[in-house]
Amino acid sequence: MKFFKGHEKDLGDHFTVKRLLPSMEKRAIGPFVFLDHFGPVPVVTGKELVVRAHPHIGLSTITFLYSGVIEHRDSLGVFQPIRPYETNWMTAGSGIAHSERSVLDDQYSSFEGLQTWVALPKEKEEMEPGFQHLSKEEIPVYEKEGIIVRLLGGEFLGLVSTAHVHSPLFYADVEVKPVAGRIQWNVKPEQEAGIYVARGKIKVANTELGVGNMISYDLGASVEFEALEDSRLMLLGGEPLPEKRNLWWNFVSTSQELIDKAKESYQNDTFPRVPGETEKIPLPPL
16 A cells, blocks of 8 residues: 655646656556646636647546536547536547647636546557547446445446446546545455545545545555545556556557657657647657
């Protein structure tokens, strides 16, 4: 069992995030190799988040919002707004580019959410890219006194998500109140799990964890915790992938050669483009 905190990461234009994965303490949890928590940020102009077109390979990205609205555009021609309690699953495979922008919406005075990356299995790293949006109504829910679990992907607690996943995993939004008492969920022996505290405070093995903290459980260990106050958590995990993953900028792969090819393609402007987008994030210095 490991405890660690997110570190601040500046994405430019005065927009910062808490980055939990990868970290010095834990590079990945199951197939999850990246976790950012952005916000809460007051919505004033609707342009609090402006992420110009940029590329990905070898992974799936999952976007989930607590508040606000994001408009997603990608090189497949998809335009999809996302709102709280919905998810956008984008599978990069051999290569996809996308942009993300917050917008004004009278329902929300602030903007906050999470984005995670799931590394694809080695044999699927160059699969065809794809996109899937799941509405609130399409997300399975487990509920008992003091706890609500929304399964955003994979299988957990007898629930099965319709999200297109490519290895055994689970990804769930958890709302929990102190009245729920001590929670204990079993995990398969070949899987590992982690919990991120986005709101509130929980206790794990006599350690109190507040916002910005994460715990990773050992392989096959039960997920155990209790809420000290009304809390919002993200539960994630699954089977660790057997091969080491190279991460460079937005590229994830078992092969450095594939990453180098993606760099060259993006630099030479032969990478897939987002229709209608004239600006893109430049490749970082090599």
